[in-house]
Amino acid sequence: xxxxxxxxxxxxxxxxxxxxxxxxxxxxxxxxxxxxxxxxxxxxxxxxxxxxxxxxxxxxxxxxxxxxxxxxxxxxxxxxxxxxxxxxxxxxxxxxxxxxxxxxxxxxxxxxxxxxxxxxxxxxxxxxxxxxxxxxxxxxxxxxxxxxxxxxxxxxxxxxxxxxxxxxxxxxxxxxxxxxxxxxxxxxxxxxxxxxxxxxxxxxxxxxxxxxxxxxxxxxxxxxxxxxxxxxxxxxxxxxxxxxxxxxxxxxxxxxxxxxxxxxxxxxxxxxxxxxxxxxxxxxxxxxxxxxxxxxxxxxxxxxxxxxxxxxxxxxxxxxxxxxxxxxxxxxxxxxxxxxxxxxxxxxxxxxxxxxxxxxxx
Ligand code: ADP
Ligand code: MG
Numbered sequence: 001x002x003x004x005x006x007x008x009x010x011x012x013x014x015x016x017x018x019x020x021x022x023x024x025x026x027x028x029x030x031x032x033x034x035x036x037x038x039x040x041x042x043x044x045x046x047x048x049x050x051x052x053x054x055x056x057x058x059x060x061x062x063x064x065x066x067x068x069x070x071x072x073x074x075x076x077x078x079x080x081x082x083x084x085x086x087x088x089x090x091x092x093x094x095x096x097x098x099x100x101x102x103x104x105x106x107x108x109x110x111x112x113x114x115x116x117x118x119x120x121x122x123x124x125x126x127x128x129x130x131x132x133x134x135x136x137x138x139x140x141x142x143x144x145x146x147x148x149x150x151x152x153x154x155x156x157x158x159x160x161x162x163x164x165x166x167x168x169x170x171x172x173x174x175x176x177x178x179x180x181x182x183x184x185x186x187x188x189x190x191x192x193x194x195x196x197x198x199x200x201x202x203x204x205x206x207x208x209x210x211x212x213x214x215x216x217x218x219x220x221x222x223x224x225x226x227x228x229x230x231x232x233x234x235x236x237x238x239x240x241x242x243x244x245x246x247x248x249x250x251x252x253x254x255x256x257x258x259x260x261x262x263x264x265x266x267x268x269x270x271x272x273x274x275x276x277x278x279x280x281x282x283x284x285x286x287x288x289x290x291x292x293x294x295x296x297x298x299x300x301x302x303x304x305x306x307x308x309x310x311x312x313x314x315x316x317x318x319x320x321x322x323x324x325x326x327x328x329x330x331x332x333x334x335x336x337x338x339x340x341x342x343x344x345x346x347x348x349x350x351x352x353x354x355x356x357x358x359x360x361x362x
Pocket of ligand 1: 021041042047049050
């Protein structure tokens with residue numbers, strides 16, 4: 001997407017400095033209307049700062065923030081029509097759930113009858129119809145977060161910002177709320193920007209993911225692309241397990257060689273490059289059977305085996321000293337017995353690798 005006027009949100013060269021610290025550094029990003037966009041990064045990467053600049057609680061040092069093609073730099077937060085949900089709910093403890101949800105409507109001067117109807121609709125949307133009279137202290141963490149969500153949606157924003165909203169909930173509740181958030185977003189058709197440091201959460205929920213580190217936006221893509229074709233070593237390592245192997249270019253970059261094994265690349269690539277292989281794409285084969293068929297395969301020695309329940313995580317040592325991770329699923333007979341010290345062959349399909357410029361060369 002390149003046309004900023006069509007984007008629900010457009011960050012254009014946005015930098016935010018606090019003294020010498022650049023919390024956000026030259027971020028340009030367009031988010032389409034109706035998109036579920038996840039901002040993913042570890043703590044301190046600038047995610048919250050970016051949201052605050054959009055919500056209007058803070059101003060960029062450089063660059064501009066647009067909503068539907070118009071700069072919002074002079075628009076105060078309450079006029080930006082943005083719903084915001086934080087991790088810590090921030091409910092008013094002395095107000096009932098219904099009063100909490102009604103609060104943004106009161107602030108906007110909505111009359112009593114209209115208010116009541118909208119509060120009921122919002123509570124029903126988050127499945128809390130019967131808890132309107134409860135105080136926050138009488139509600140579970142999950143229910144409190146639903147109230148916070150209802151409050152952020154009750155005035156009909158077209159954009160919802162969520163900052164680690166499920167971080168305080170236990171695993172089971174989090175999974176359930178993830179599904180519900182997706183349902184609610186679908187029902188309302190609103191744009192969501194969702195901040196998380198949890199990669200599986202981002203993958204499960206988002207149409208697109210933006211990876212942040214050190215205030216910079218490193219890569220923006222849909223979950224499949226970002227997982228299969230990371231643009232840097234950092235992104236490859238950040239999103240799930242992988243092995244990054246130093247490979248020697250052969251055939252003018254149309255292939256590579258590792259420890260004597262040669263394979264073609266889908267696209268010719270300028271050397272030097274590293275290749276990224278996800279453990280689930282690595283097949284472990286017994287040395288005798290695989291050596292015979294002549295297909296691509298690297299001789300390796302099993303160094304370590306960890307039982308995972310659904311299978312095993314196997315660490316392999318390659319003859320050139322590099323280390324390779326593989327997952328072997330239960331029932332994969334051809335892998336043979338997995339024992340440390342055993343010689344095997346490791347192989348993968350040509351399309352299973354991503355290619356990165358060798359670290360230290362860019
Ligand atoms: P995240 O939400 O990804 O954890 P933040 O946006 O909160 O990251 O912070 C990014 C960086 O900016 C951090 O180094 C943080 O210490 C710094 N920072 C954030 N807000 C302020 C502030 N108000 N004053 C000074 N430094 C800040
Ligand atoms: Mg934060």
